[in-house]
Amino acid sequence: MKVLLCDDEENIRSLMKRFFSLEAIDCDTAENGLSAQRMLRESAYDAVLVDLRMPGLDGLSLIKWLRAEGFRMPIIMISAHGEITDAVTALKEGADDYVVKPFDPEELVIKLKNLVEASNLKNLVEGGKRLDMLIGDSPEMLRIKSVIAKAALSSATVLITGESGTGKEVVAREIHNLSNVKDGPFIPINIGGIPENLLESELFGYEKGAFTGASSRKNGMFELASGGTLFLDEIGDMPLSLQVKILRVLQERKMTRLGGVEQIPINARIVAATNKNLEEMVKKGDFREDLFYRLNVVRIEIPPLRERSEDIPLLAAYIIRKLSRDMSSRITGFTPEAIEALKSHHFYGNVRELENIIERAMIFTDSSTIDVKDLDLRSSVSRSMKKNEELSSSRDARSLRDLEKDAIIAALHRWEGNRTKASEELGITRRTLISKIKEYDIKL
Ligand SMILES: Nc1ncnc2c1ncn2[C@@H]1O[C@H](COP(=O)(O)OP(=O)(O)OP(=O)(O)O)[C@@H](O)[C@H]1O
Ligand SMILES: [Mg+2]
Structure with a gap:
């Protein structure tokens, strides 16, 4: 003990x-x-x-x-x-x-x-229950927490944006847990994960006989979330044809099941999330502007982990506690050097990458504290730049900065110099990309 x-x-x-x-x-x-x-x-x-x-x-x-x-x-x-x-x-x-x-x-x-x-x-x-809390005390996280607290008290629709692994789902659950519908259900639906032809019936449900195979009535997610929160995850993947239907439901707060006539009131709180740039999609005509404004009533933008490295010590401590419970391990913490290394690591996969790094270290370390040598940050970088087949086999001998520079050059090359596309692929903001191009003196 x-x-x-x-x-x-x-x-x-x-x-x-x-x-x-x-x-x-x-x-x-x-x-x-x-x-x-x-x-x-x-x-x-x-x-x-x-x-x-x-x-x-x-x-x-x-x-x-x-x-x-x-x-x-x-x-x-x-x-x-x-x-x-x-x-x-x-x-x-x-x-x-x-x-x-x-x-x-x-x-x-x-x-x-x-x-x-x-x-x-x-x-x-x-043990089995995963009650993730929103960890972090960087100024950015504190601001997000205060927005969450306020938003939770209203019934306003919330749009959460941020790169993959930044904690969008954690934030969505936190909003639900602090809201006055916390005793109701929290229903997540991963828009991108459901085949397009099934999405409509998943969301709205159907009446018996609505189509071949509809042998009995089925309630949709909007109904299931009644009295609780409907979490429309990866909303950026919503096909245009369905966007207009969703918009109507959000405006009228009523819907009908497929093949039905009955108007069913919707009283679920709506939270949406995406790692796509919806503003950009609106410009290109891939996302309806009116739906965007409907969703974007309260906006929570979670910055990438590499832009709030102050959160890393707390997150690392939290993750180790969470994992050692699951893995019944006796690993108790990190050496100060390990924390420093994590703080200066350039995360592309955000908190999810941090979790993976720590989990791997917990498996491989021989000691009760995790040290830099257990972290294997280099291979984590190359893994999170997964599409980067151009990296040579001598990668282990090179520095993180070299790896990063190569990844940027390769991405720019693939996208023929289009910085927006390249930054999307790298999982960094366009502004960060441009400053890195300067920093590494990359000639295009
Ligand atoms: N602030 C945080 N505090 C505690 N855990 C966090 C935090 N942010 C992220 N996590 C953890 O990191 C992992 C990824 O978070 P989450 O699934 O919410 O990310 P996401 O933004 O929804 O990612 P994706 O876009 O890939 O779906 C989860 O295991 C989550 O518990
Ligand atoms: Mg998610």
């Missing part, structure tokens, strides 16, 4: 550390809330012990932050006499138990062991 003790009193830290070691409990210590945050981002802990009164970031704020960031380990609060109201607040904010100074170390250890055991059991039971 590994715990983090956060207390500004040096003698409590050293005393408890010694006491814990007798109990075979591995204990890291932090002297204030800020250094605790840093340590929590870098290692996984089974429990956290937090002193309430500390200079800088106090215990209460630390507890709030822990829960807001999705840490689910038990928290025990350490308070002094006369802080009972604070103690109550701390329990409300998500602490699991408390001890009052001066406390009996024995009593603390018993509480700790019970809580960790109960929490492990709970994780075991919930």
Whole structure:
């Protein structure tokens, strides 16, 4: 068991550390809330012990932050006499138990062991359920979180855009979970994944006898999502012929099943997402402008991970906790060098790529902390530039910058210098591409 003790009193830290070691409990210590945050981002802990009164970031704020960031380990609060109201607040904010100074170390250890055991059991039971939280505290993510909070309270249609793997589905679920239809269903439909000829009946359902093979009535997704949220994923793949039908449904808030006449009211909240550039598609006539404006009431644009590398330590810590639960692994964290390497890695596959890198490292590492050498970032770059057959077999001997430069040249070559197309293929914005062309002094 590994715990983090956060207390500004040096003698409590050293005393408890010694006491814990007798109990075979591995204990890291932090002297204030800020250094605790840093340590929590870098290692996984089974429990956290937090002193309430500390200079800088106090215990209460630390507890709030822990829960807001999705840490689910038990928290025990350490308070002094006369802080009972604070103690109550701390329990409300998500602490699991408390001890009052001066406390009996024995009593603390018993509480700790019970809580960790109960929490492990709970994780075991919930193991299969993937409750992803939206992690990140970069300015961009904080802004997105506040838009989500506001949007969730209204019934406005939300359009989420961002590259593949940036977390569009996580955001969609978060909106649902914070909304007043959270007890209703969340129905995702992957527009791109359904054959065009089935899409209409999937969305709208049909009456018995509507067409050959319609042997009984079938409800469509719009109806199934009633009282909940309909998540139209990959909306950019919606065929033009269906776009006009969707538009009508969104405008009139009513629909009919295929082969039916009955007008069925739609009362599902609509969230749509795409990794395509809808504005561009509208210009080219591939996406209806009127539908675009209908969907684009609230817009959430998730920036690529490489443009918010401040999120990487928290995300990495979160992913390792999530995966070690699934893989029942004892890997607890990263070396500072590994975190630095991840922060400077040029992600093309965003958080999904980060998850893959970490999962691979967890399988291959021999140690309980993941180091740079376990990360294999180079092959991740070449993999995420999958279409890049032009890369020579000597790729391993070359630097990341060389790989990136080659990928850009190859993409520009394939698209005959068309920067928009090339940037789409590379999964970077056109602006980023142009600045890279300058940076690498690529002659066209
Ligand atoms: N901010 C985040 N916090 C926690 N997990 C995240 C975050 N962003 C992404 N993830 C994780 O990364 C993976 C990819 O996220 P998600 O499926 O939501 O991406 P997406 O934008 O829908 O990608 P695609 O366009 O390929 O469908 C998921 O496993 C998700 O849990
Ligand atoms: Mg998705």
